[in-house]
Amino acid sequence: MTMALAGRDKYEAVIGLEVHTHLMTRSKLFCGCSTQFGAPPNHNVCPRCMGMPGVLPVLNRKAVELAIRMGIAAHSEIASYSIFDRKSYFYPDLPKGYQISQYETPVCKGGYIDLPANGGEPRRIRLVRIHLEEDAGKNIHAEGASLVDFNRSSVPLVEIVSEPDIRSSAEAAVYLQTLRAILKYVGASDGKMEEGSFRCDVNISVRPRGSDKLGIRSEIKNLNSFRFVENAIEHEIDRQIAIVESGGKVVQETHLWDPEREETRPMRSKEFAHDYRYFPEPDLPPLVIDHTWVDEVRAAMPELPSARRARYMRELGLGDYEAGVLTAERELADYFEAMLPGLKSPKTAANWVMTEVLRRVNESGRPLAEAAAPAAESGALLRMVEDGKISLNAAKTAFVEMLKTGKGAQATIDALGLAQVSDEAAIAEACDRVLAAESDNVAQYRAGKQGLFGFFVGKVMKSMGGKANPKVVNEILRKRLDG
Numbered sequence: 001m002t003m004a005l006a007g008r009d010k011y012e013a014v015i016g017l018e019v020h021t022h023l024m025t026r027s028k029l030f031c032g033c034s035t036q037f038g039a040p041p042n043h044n045v046c047p048r049c050m051g052m053p054g055v056l057p058v059l060n061r062k063a064v065e066l067a068i069r070m071g072i073a074a075h076s077e078i079a080s081y082s083i084f085d086r087k088s089y090f091y092p093d094l095p096k097g098y099q100i101s102q103y104e105t106p107v108c109k110g111g112y113i114d115l116p117a118n119g120g121e122p123r124r125i126r127l128v129r130i131h132l133e134e135d136a137g138k139n140i141h142a143e144g145a146s147l148v149d150f151n152r153s154s155v156p157l158v159e160i161v162s163e164p165d166i167r168s169s170a171e172a173a174v175y176l177q178t179l180r181a182i183l184k185y186v187g188a189s190d191g192k193m194e195e196g197s198f199r200c201d202v203n204i205s206v207r208p209r210g211s212d213k214l215g216i217r218s219e220i221k222n223l224n225s226f227r228f229v230e231n232a233i234e235h236e237i238d239r240q241i242a243i244v245e246s247g248g249k250v251v252q253e254t255h256l257w258d259p260e261r262e263e264t265r266p267m268r269s270k271e272f273a274h275d276y277r278y279f280p281e282p283d284l285p286p287l288v289i290d291h292t293w294v295d296e297v298r299a300a301m302p303e304l305p306s307a308r309r310a311r312y313m314r315e316l317g318l319g320d321y322e323a324g325v326l327t328a329e330r331e332l333a334d335y336f337e338a339m340l341p342g343l344k345s346p347k348t349a350a351n352w353v354m355t356e357v358l359r360r361v362n363e364s365g366r367p368l369a370e371a372a373a374p375a376a377e378s379g380a381l382l383r384m385v386e387d388g389k390i391s392l393n394a395a396k397t398a399f400v401e402m403l404k405t406g407k408g409a410q411a412t413i414d415a416l417g418l419a420q421v422s423d424e425a426a427i428a429e430a431c432d433r434v435l436a437a438e439s440d441n442v443a444q445y446r447a448g449k450q451g452l453f454g455f456f457v458g459k460v461m462k463s464m465g466g467k468a469n470p471k472v473v474n475e476i477l478r479k480r481l482d483g
């Protein structure tokens with residue numbers, strides 16, 4: 001271990017990722033079965049996705065459209081002509097004995113993902129390809145038997161293959177987060193790693209720093225959490241450096257990450273393309289995508305996270321960091337924007353989302369829609385703060401309460417008696433009462449003990465149960481004492 005760690009400054013890690021993500025279609029890639037997650041085993045199946053002899057696949061147009069959207073977002077070239085191929089292998093979760101995938105002619109070629117600079121150097125990770133394929137079923141190893149659930153069989157996937165442009169585990173995590181955000185923004189994927197709809201294979205090699213030759217890589221399959229990806233990469237870099245440092249050679253092989261033991265173990269020696277006997281799928285016509293279709297999809301593209309981030313900085317005056325946090329997830333950015341109508345300060349709304357709203361999300365571990373009161377109600381609370389009707393603390397109290405009761409902002413403020421008194425006559429009366437009772441202190445203040453001002457403010461606030469508008473209190477006291 002010590003030796004490997006010491007080797008880190010001599011070697012550079014070279015990493016390429018293959019991300020598989022389910023596309024958000026309602027039906028499967030080649031049949032009408034539902035793609036819904038969590039249905040009872042073998043519920044969403046038919047002869048086609050069970051691979052019965054004689055059935056014919058029919059391509060789902062929506063899946064192609066989502067792949068095009070992703071390709072446009074990643075600056076890829078959308079192929080006007082591509083074909084599907086059979087990738088043959090034997091495994092119980094693959095009833096046909098082959099997976100319908102794309103090999104030499106993927107639907108999208110090239111492209112890149114720019115990683116946010118976050119204070120450092122901006123980084124561009126190039127893509128090799130994005131291709132369409134069907135998912136396999138799922139093996140479940142029960143006691144004494146192995147079972148197969150075909151609900152997932154033929155669910156549409158895109159595989160997004162990066163060039164080996166990634167240089168560290170941290171960079172891999174940023175790449176995955178950026179990619180996932182884009183997929184969610186364009187509505188291609190729900191990005192749910194815990195449900196297996198966003199998974200990743202990691203290819204890693206090491207080479208002496210300064211070299212531009214690629215080393216022999218190993219591959220770690222099927223990682224489904226950001227933390228596993230980072231751990232697996234760290235572990236694999238150390239393992240490879242230790243081999244090279246002790247005079248050995250890394251073998252090209254496939255490893256499986258074991259999350260419990262937090263280590264990789266060899267799964268099989270690397271298979272090569274010829275092992276899969278790729279050949280064109282005879283039951284599907286070539287996929288022809290004309291310009292008009294691509295143009296239509298392009299015209300309907302939503303704003304992407306990087307553009308949104310830049311707009312928040314340019315038009316709303318937010319800082320880079322705030323804009324980055326707010327746009328990291330589309331739901332959060334949508335929430336923030338839905339608060340803005342009628343508000344004077346986008347900055348206040350940004351702070352509110354980054355503190356109050358994100359705290360609720362993090363504490364509850366639930367999605368935004370369930371963790372926080374609706375954006376419009378958050379906006380209403382902040383408008384009341386801006387209008388001097390309630391204090392910021394009152395807004396925070398009301399926000400928590402609203403989530404429990406489901407009531408709106410105004411009703412909650414009324415129910416909790418949180419409204420702030422801005423009525424000048426009432427506040428003036430309270431000021432006069434306090435100043436009359438504190439005549440000694442008033443004399444001292446006028447004799448030069450300026451520090452007493454806060455004392456008077458406190459007395460007035462207290463006499464009004466903390467609900468007086470502090471700005472009005474300050475103004476009236478200034479007039480009475482200094483005027």
Ligand code: ADP
Pocket residue numbers: 014015016017018161162163164165203204205214215216217273
């Ligand atoms: P396969 O289909 O056999 O996995 P690919 O050629 O499609 O092989 O490459 C898969 C991934 O491996 C790509 O993301 C690529 O960037 C990455 N890769 C290729 N060579 C290396 C290497 N020497 N070190 C690290 N990653 C690599």
Ligand code: MG
Pocket residue numbers: 018201219
């Ligand atoms: Mg691979």
Ligand code: ZN
Pocket residue numbers: 028031032033044045046047048049050
């Ligand atoms: Zn089916």
